[in-house]
Amino acid sequence: MRGLVAMAMATAVAVLSPRAAFTADAVAGGHEPIRPLMAIAGVDPAKAELGRRLFHDPMLSRDGTVSCASCHVLDRGGSDGRPVSMGIDGRVGIVNAPTVYNAAFNLAQFWDGRAMTLEDQVNGPLTNAAEMGTDWPTVLERLARSPYAAAFRTVFGAEPDAPAVRAAIAAFERTLITTGSRFDRWLGGEAEALSASEKAGYALFKSYGCASCHQGAAVGGNMFQRLGFFASGGIRAGGPLPADLGRFNVTGRPADRNVFKVPSLRLVTLTPPYFHTGEVATLDEAIRLMGRLQLGRDIPDRDVALIAAFLGTLVDPAALATP
């Protein structure tokens, strides 16, 4: 009982002060804040395979030029390497594309968490004018006239409809889990899986307090936090845009201004540029900025390099899907 109360308190503190929360956790003793990634059990392989085809098919965009994979390039970390994405007609968006790898573990989807599930998330890009720019009736009519119709009958026992398209794509995304990293092998007891610098980087990641927000199997994705915990103000060079209000746009609560989902850091070495603005080009700069904004600390270059080395151990490149 006492243990439960202590845990509940540590969780409550995490919302108020990352550093204090980490200390409380460390005093409570015991487990590492990062857990190994595990494949998700029970994903229907036939649904996932149909979802894989749909994910790569530009037929889902208005002019047939853009697929999910255009912006979530699976062999390049599941993002697009651009500050902001480019959709149909060369239209540009306003936020950076996160990776789709391990998104299945997010407490909600999008930077502001406005979609509760992977299934709901699909509506966003499909209808966004700067992304795929289409609508469900158009997509369903095309699918019905294509070889997909037979595949939907086999897998779902029915003609293509929106819930089935969403379910198939979400099933595929639930297979995009990057298991087997060196860090996870180290967690599993393989002491030699990490170098001395990488272990030192992990120790710093915990002692600075990064792990109070970036934690769990995905090293993020399991809470919302304010960007600018210690230093307030936006980070967008040209001044704030409505999207920079983050979670406030979903809940309307003043306390949610500039609050974002803490992103997973599992593939962070593969997915520059950084932050929802996509304006920070290098990982080193992102780490320094986090020190200043979230922890009120200037992190010296040596520690930045060690933390970056640790972050590189969080993914096994062999776990990325090939096109």
Ligand code: HEC
């Ligand atoms: C034009 C580029 C583009 C296309 C096409 C696109 N996305 Fe995205 N995706 C983005 C951007 C940008 C975001 C972040 C948007 C936001 O948070 O407001 C995003 C967010 C996501 C997320 C949430 C990840 C997270 O960590 O919150 C998932 C999942 C996702 N996309 C899957 C898909 C799927 C499935 C498709 C195809 C149906 C698709 N995307 C098509 C650019 C794109």
Ligand code: HEC
């Ligand atoms: C108080 C919570 C909190 C703490 C502490 C914290 N972060 Fe973050 N981190 C966030 C949030 C929220 C974002 C997303 C902000 C945005 O883009 O709007 C983020 C984003 C990032 C990104 C960019 C990821 C991407 O894909 O764009 C990196 C890298 C990062 N953090 C590393 C760190 C490191 C290293 C530390 C410790 C020095 C740290 N963070 C401490 C909450 C936190």
